[in-house]
Amino acid sequence: MNASGRPARYGPTLRLRLTAVATALLATGLILSGALVYLTLDRTLSLEVDRALADRARVVIASITVNASPDGLSIQLPDVDAIAAGGAVVQVTGFDGTIVRSASLGRVTLEVSRGAQAAAQRGQVFFETVTVEQVQLRVHAAPLVWRGDTLGVLLVARPLGPTELVLGGLQIVLIGVGGIVLIVCAILAWVVARGALRPIDDLAREAGSIGADQDFNRRLSDHVSESAAEVGRLATTFNAMLDRLQDSFAAVQRANSRLEAMLQSQRRFVADASHELRTPLTTIRGNAHLMARGAGVTEEDTREMVTQISSEADRMSRLVTDLLTLARADAGLPIVRQPVMLRPLLESVGFQARTLAAGRLTVSVVPYTGDGDLMVEGDPDALRQLVLALADNAIKYTPDGGSVSLALRSVTHGTPRGSADRSMPPIQRPDQRQAPPTVTAQISVIDTGVGIGSDDLPHVFERFYRADRARHTTGSGLGLAIARWIADAHEGTLAVESSLNAGSMFTVSLPATVVAGVVDNDDDVTSDDRTD
Known part of the structure; x- marks a missing residue:
């Protein structure tokens, strides 16, 4: 089939063309050589007749x-x-x-x-x-x-009869012998061309079989690849093309798998978002109708309904805020960087987490025992949102009487980040100073909650993902996805260690710098947070 879907029309086969060309060349050679022989003999016989006549003429004249x-x-x-x-x-x-x-x-x-x-x-x-x-x-x-x-x-x-008889016989011999030679050589050319082109036929047959089966794991057989040099190069190139097709096909399959997973996540998100939005909307609509009716509604009932409306509106606002944050991540908008001190930030988030826990579990901040403070270049609001999302997630899935702890520590690397070979000390020129060691700040949020199953653990950072056992809790499944994006935007990592009924530990690793003394962040991190 050609590109238009119609059956392909092929011209004469290459084998037939080669045979025809070889036969035509041979026929031309035979005709030219036969004509040369015929003309040479004709000229020779004519000269011989003329010489004999001249000799007889001299004899006659003499007598x-x-x-x-x-x-x-x-x-x-x-x-x-x-x-x-x-x-x-x-x-x-x-x-x-x-x-x-x-x-x-x-x-x-x-x-x-x-x-x-x-x-x-x-x-x-x-x-x-x-x-x-x-x-x-x-x-x-x-x-x-x-x-x-x-x-x-x-x-x-x-x-001239005898001469013409000789030339006529020669003509018959030339035509007969030439025809026989031409036929034999044509057959030999067909056989040779068939043998020479057999690897191409095998290549075409195997390539067609691979295309029909869509089995890109197959390759052309060795007897095709090891044929004549030209065919061997063609087979090698075809196998290389199959390698690229296989890689592309695998990439498409991976992309389809990711797309299917994303669609599945979106379907789950639509169901969760519908549930999350339906509940506050139902509450707000019901309370609004009661307040509009007014009959039999006391002042205390009104205050309670207003409180519920405000609470549900806050839930909707948080959901919309999370969606806007992910939209910003998809747009690739850069974060605004400034120096951020991690110890006061962690204490501020710990205070807010204790407020979220409402006394049903213990929230503690493990004191930082390192020298000075750890400073990162980043967005203070985004970093606080990151740590708070991890703390909020830990509180949600920790039963009453459990505990959640926040810890900060530094990890010093002997070789600066990005060196080519960490097994060998870097070569230092006399005019160069020793580069300071690379420091990584690690913020860990540890809980004694229900833990995460091994099947759900690889998906916890996916958008809209919620484990089946987590669907009874509030939330949209966006918090950890947002936390992963914030960590990536700060050139850091976010990892989790967990098992069922054994709690979880989320660890954020960020490139940091050790500074002497303590420098507070903006007031919205250190003081205003305590009033949330």
Whole structure:
């Protein structure tokens, strides 16, 4: 099938074309060589006939007797028929009209052409081919000279039949032998072309089978790849193309899998978001209707309904805020960086987490025991949102009486981040100072909650994902996805260690710098947070 979907129309096969070209070249060579042989033999035989006629003419001239009488000169040819032996005929035509000829001519008279007569008068010989009574004759005309006077023209002729018979036989031999050779060579060319092109046929057949089966794991067999150099290179190139197709096909399959997983996550999100939005909307609509009706509603009921409306509106606001944050992540908007001190930030988040826990579990901040403070370059609001999301997640899934702790520690690396070989010390020039060690700040949120199953653990950072056992709790499944994005935006990592009924530990690792003393962050991190 071609690109338009119609059956492909192929021209003559390459095997047939090669055979036709080889046969045409051979036929041209045979024709040229046969023509050369034929023309050479024709020329050779013609020269031989002319030489024989010239020899006989000299013999005849040497034997001619001329007698003088009162009536004039008479020409006598002694034993002319003996001289004309071997198929040659002799005739002497005098300028006075006298004709003496051999008996083999009978009553036939050879005409002296104007060319022969003129050549004789000039004392020159002349050759020509004439037809007498449907017989071709080769004629040699020579002047007959006696005592310095030209008496007439001597004609010595010979039939060309034997020569034409030889040339005709040669022509038959050339055509017959040439035809046989041409047929044999055409068959041999077909066989050779078939053998030479068999690897291409095998390649086409195997490639068609691979395409029909869509099995990109297959490769052309070794006997095709190890064929002639050109076919071998073609097979190698085809196998390399299959490798690229396989990689592309695998990439498409991975993309389809990711797309399917994303669609599944979106479907789950639509269900969760519908549930999350339906509940506050139902509450707000019901309370609004009661307040609008007014009958039998006390002042205390009104305050309670207003409180519920405000609480549900806050839930909707948080959901919308989470969606806007993810939209910002998808748009690739950069974060605004500034120095952020992690110890006061962690204490502020711990205070807010204790408020979220509402006394049903213990929230503690493990004191930082390192020298000075850890500072990162980042967005303080985004970093606080990151740690608070982890703390809020821990509180949600920790039963009453459990505990949640927040810890900060530093990890110092002996080799600066990004060096090529960490097993060898870097080469330092005399004019270079030793680079300071790289420090990584790690914030850990540890809980004694229900933990995460091994099946759900690889998906906890996916958007809209919520484990089945977590669907009874509030939330949209966006908090951990947002936390992962914030960590990535700060060139950090977010990891989790957990098992069912054994609690969880989320660890954020960020590139940091150790600073002496304690420098507070903005007031919205250190003081205003405590009023949330």
